[in-house]
Amino acid sequence: MQTYTIGQAARLLGVSPDTARRWADAGRVATHRDEGGRRLIDGRDLAAFSIEVGQSGPGDEEVSYTSARNAFPGIVTAVKLGDVAAQVDIQAGPHRLVSLLTREAVEELGLEVGMQATARVKSTSVHIDRA
Numbered sequence: 001m002q003t004y005t006i007g008q009a010a011r012l013l014g015v016s017p018d019t020a021r022r023w024a025d026a027g028r029v030a031t032h033r034d035e036g037g038r039r040l041i042d043g044r045d046l047a048a049f050s051i052e053v054g055q056s057g058p059g060d061e062e063v064s065y066t067s068a069r070n071a072f073p074g075i076v077t078a079v080k081l082g083d084v085a086a087q088v089d090i091q092a093g094p095h096r097l098v099s100l101l102t103r104e105a106v107e108e109l110g111l112e113v114g115m116q117a118t119a120r121v122k123s124t125s126v127h128i129d130r131a
Contacts, residue, residue, distance in 0.1 A: 002043040002114055006031075009041050012075050012116065013053055014093020023049075043114020047077045050091035072097055072119040079111055090119045097121070 004012070009029075010020035024031045024039060029049040031039040041049075074092030086106040090097045097119040111117065 003040040006039050009046055047075050047114045050075050051077050054091050054094050054096055070121050076113055076115045076117050
């Protein structure tokens with residue numbers, strides 16, 4: 001099982017390391033310590049927590065007023081395999097991205113819940129809203 005440091009989790013969740021630390025201290029996400037004393041979060045726990053954070057909105061962090069870039073680093077929160085096709089959900093900070101791809105591609109990449117992955121988006125029509 002892949003694990004993440006507080007700093008890595010913060011980057012994937014789109015928050016500061018201090019915010020991720022406060023969430024861990026408050027028991028919102030489970031952590032354990034490695035041999036060096038660093039706090040780690042199991043990938044599956046982080047995947048579940050990232051869904052909760054994504055659904056709750058930006059919270060204490062300042063909202064960015066820029067157009068999103070085409071690469072969304074995040075954590076795999078679901079993998080649904082069919083006979084030929086597959087669906088992979090990625091939570092990238094507050095953004096949930098869903099990709100439909102071949103089962104073969106998912107297996108070649110070894111994608112599973114809790115893994116870090118980057119969704120890359122190419123589109124001919126992009127809509128931009130400013131809050």
